[in-house]
Amino acid sequence: MKTTAILNLKGGVGKTVTAINAAAILAGDYGRSTLVIDADSQCNTTDFLLGGAAPNVVTLAELLRAAKLTGRSLPENWGEVIVGTELEKVDLICGSDQLMDLDLSAVKTGEVSATVLRDLVAKLEQADLYKHVLIDCPPAFNAASAAALVAADEVIIPIKLDAFAIQGMANLLRQINNMRKINPGLRVAGLLPTMWYMDPIILQMEDELRKTAGVKVFTPIRRSDKVNRMTFEQEPLRVYSPRSAAGIDYRAFVREWLEDQRFGGGAGK
Ligand SMILES: Nc1ncnc2c1ncn2[C@@H]1O[C@H](COP(=O)(O)OP(=O)(O)OP(=O)(O)O)[C@@H](O)[C@H]1O
Ligand SMILES: [Mg+2]
Secondary structure, eight states, X not given: OEEEEEOXXXXXXXXXXXXXXXHHHHHHTTOOOEEXXXXXXXXXXXXXXXXXXXXXXXXXXXXXXXXXXXSSSSOTTGGGGEEEOSSTTEEEEOOOGGGGGOOTHHHHTTSSOSSHHHHHHHHHHHHTOOSEEEEEOOXXXXXHHHHHHHHOSEXXXXXXXXXXXXXXXXXXXXXXXXXXXXXXXXXEEEEEEESBOOOHHHHHHHHHHHHHSSSOBOOOOBOOHHHHHHHHHTOOHHHHOTTSHHHHHHHHHHHHHHHHHXXXXXXXX
């Protein structure tokens, strides 16, 4: 089992679109059972994967708070936090707006446990339930993203190529590096340029990123109107528009990513 956090502190860079489409491809094309964890209080992934049905279930926020409630790290009924989705072989741990209240100080005061997600991931691994766990992180470094980085084997960083993105990257890589004190095995699987289009400045930025980032840069995901449409249709690109530019590119990305995993590749930074 591989646990991957999809993280960028910048908003609107394609984290959620990447989590949803990667999960659909892993499950649908490769037959790999996948658990998606929605760590964002906006709950875009939860709404998408549950078809808008309001979930009346235990969510990630309650799980993160469980340490305080139970005095143990992981409650015994941890299995109740997982729900099925509209997609075959894709399960979900729901986000909720309560995640908004859990800022980083909640970890310091002990209100939430940064290790409870790691304990859950260990249980899942023991139970051999999933091949992949994908954590859709919020655009902030809060308790949920910290818990994700403590639990994850690796991070994928979707990035929209603009000047602000490059500026934020050094800070993000530093934060990830800091988390290695708690999770020494954490690695960056790579940067994934999203919403890419043919333009000299974009090509120049991509080139610069490849030279300076010090981590792998995946082949980009092209910009495509079908992505926005997909969010209304509530179907992943694999189903809704597999031949769109982004539909093709997400498949190619997953292939490239899995190849890297097979050969233990990706920069160790
Ligand atoms: N390849 C693409 N082509 C065109 N539009 C895209 C593409 N990828 C993402 N988008 C659009 O960009 C917007 C942001 O995407 P998404 O919600 O995945 O970002 P996010 O990083 O999860 O945002 P947040 O930080 O708010 O959680 C959405 O409207 C989505 O439809
Ligand atoms: Mg999102």
